[in-house]
Amino acid sequence: MAYQIIFSDMDGTLLEDDIHISEKNQEAIAKAVAAGKEMVLCTGRGVFGTEVILEHLGLKGQKGYVITQNGGAVYHLETMKLAWKKGFSPKEYAKYAKLAEEMGLEVYFYDNRKFMATHFTKEVENYCAVMGTEAIILTDYENYDGVFTKSLINGKKDKLLAVQEVLMKEMGMQLDSFFSSDHYMEVVLRGVNKGSAMKQVLEIMNIPVTDAIAIGDSENDLSMIREAGLGVAVANAPKYIQDEADYVTENDYKHSAVAEVIEKFILS
Numbered sequence: 001m002a003y004q005i006i007f008s009d010m011d012g013t014l015l016e017d018d019i020h021i022s023e024k025n026q027e028a029i030a031k032a033v034a035a036g037k038e039m040v041l042c043t044g045r046g047v048f049g050t051e052v053i054l055e056h057l058g059l060k061g062q063k064g065y066v067i068t069q070n071g072g073a074v075y076h077l078e079t080m081k082l083a084w085k086k087g088f089s090p091k092e093y094a095k096y097a098k099l100a101e102e103m104g105l106e107v108y109f110y111d112n113r114k115f116m117a118t119h120f121t122k123e124v125e126n127y128c129a130v131m132g133t134e135a136i137i138l139t140d141y142e143n144y145d146g147v148f149t150k151s152l153i154n155g156k157k158d159k160l161l162a163v164q165e166v167l168m169k170e171m172g173m174q175l176d177s178f179f180s181s182d183h184y185m186e187v188v189l190r191g192v193n194k195g196s197a198m199k200q201v202l203e204i205m206n207i208p209v210t211d212a213i214a215i216g217d218s219e220n221d222l223s224m225i226r227e228a229g230l231g232v233a234v235a236n237a238p239k240y241i242q243d244e245a246d247y248v249t250e251n252d253y254k255h256s257a258v259a260e261v262i263e264k265f266i267l268s
Contacts, residue, residue, distance in 0.1 A: 003265055004207050005038040007067070007198050007224055009216035010045065010053060011180070013234050014258050018130045021056055028259035029057055032266050040201060042067040042194045044150075044180045044220055046110055047075055049131035065204075069110055070180075070220050071197030072149035072188050082112055084200075087147025088175060088189045094142035096167045096187075097151065103163065105155035109141060109148050116141070123154060151187040160185040180220045195223025215261055217241065217253065232261050 008014050016022055029039055039059060043050055047068045054060040054077065064077040073085045090109075097107045097118075106123055109116040115131070116138040117124045124135050138144060153160060157179075164177050164185060176190045194216075202209055214221070214228035217237040225231035225245055233245035236252035247265075249257040 002211070003037070003213050003230060004211040005040065005202070005205070005213070006032065006262065006266070007040045007042050007194070007212060007214040007228065008258055009194075009218070009221045010041055010043040010050070012217040012236060012253050013215055013221070014041070014253070015053070016254050019052060021053065022256045022259070024256035024259040026057060028256070028262040028267070032262050033058070033062075035266070037266055038064055038205065038207070040065055040067060040198070042071075042198065042214075042216075042221075042224060044068075044070045044152075044184075044186055045131065046115055046133065046150075047073065047080070047113060048115065048133040051080065052132060065201050067194060067197045067201065069150040070178075070186055070188055071192045071194050072110065073112055074197055074201070085112055085147075085149050086189050086192045087111065087149040088187075090141055090144040090146075090148055092171065092174065093148060093151065093187070096163060096171065097141060099166060100153050100155075100159075100163045103155075103159045105153050105159055105163065107141075108152040108154070109138060109144070110150040110152070111144075111146050111148055116144075149188075153185045153187065154183055157182050178219045178222075180218050186220055193223040194221060195225075195227040198224045199227060213261065213265060215258060230265060234258075 062077050066075050074083045076083050100107050115133050116136045177187050180186050210229035212228045213230045214224035215232040217234045231245045232247045233242040234249045234257040242248045249260050251257045251260050
């Protein structure tokens, strides 16, 4: 099968840590791009936490797209300007953000390039340092003048699950929620996910979904793994993710799993 395009998650898939890409992964991606293949990064991060990775890979400034905020905000690589965003109402979400805060969880909000938090904490400080951004403190989030393209709730998983249960029971027709790690729960507009953003990019680029490879490791990657012509789970992915994939890598994210996929299905 002659695959034309690769959609890759970043954390736990492409990156060895918060910002480092192995030399082997970089070389494989460069060879794939030189061979005329498209490379699309798909992440739950905001664009501010993604641009440095795009620069390292030589993708920034090229034609194509980068999918951020789990599909809530998609950008043109050539200009790094917003291609589209899909957000939800702060007023409708405020009740659940307040519930999360009352349970001792930290709540963050995104809108395009804005990263907002209800308080400045050590976790927020660390997050900003890794992502290369600054936090806007937003306490009156119910009256925020705009939409939220994503909310991230941080804390212990049992409490996150309790908030998720209430949120999905009462707002499941308007919002969606899934985990990007054991301590991060993502909230987006219903129908927004990496898979739907992938399909929209493919439609714009006139590439059949059968010609796409999607690589990931977490629950927020499942939508694209299921939809792509070749859905790949990296070796460190939980079993329920691996069970949904067409191929499971021999290597994990710390040992150039993305390069393995490119070498096996693109360059061979």
